[in-house]
Amino acid sequence: MTGMRRNRSTQAVFDLLAPRPLSDVEAMVGIADINARRQRQMLTIMVVLYVTVPVTGVATWAELSSETALSILRENMTFVIELFAIATTGVAYYAASHWRARQMLEVLELVKIERLAAPPLVETSEPAPRRRKAAPAAA
Secondary structure, eight states: OOOOHSSSSHHHHHHHHHHHHHHHHHHHHHHHHHHHHHHHHHHHHHHIIIIIHHHHHHHHHHSSSSSHHHHHHHHHHHHHHHHOOOOHHHHHHHHHHHHHHHHHHHHHHHHHHHHSSSSSSSSOOOOOOOOOOOOOOOO
């Protein structure tokens, strides 16, 4: 049993979905997948807008006029730190959101996998076919 399967919140999802048919679980997996992909896209956009574009702009500006850039940055250090904190918080929020969306998808996929692997609930009168033993390997 995996660590995720032993988690209390995972068990709560299993308990909540126990009376639901497999088709409902499959629909939830589809919705969770769409949500996880959407969260990944939002995270990517936030990283590009909040990190890549500003860093590239500042690096280019510093390359073109390094003394001017350094003096402006030094004079506005509080603003620079606040801007960095805001950008970092925004990206961290979307990273956590993406992580949670992936976690929900993985739990629902685990529910689906266990349902598909579970033996049928209805017993048949016929015994299960016996498996043949593998022939011993030749030495």
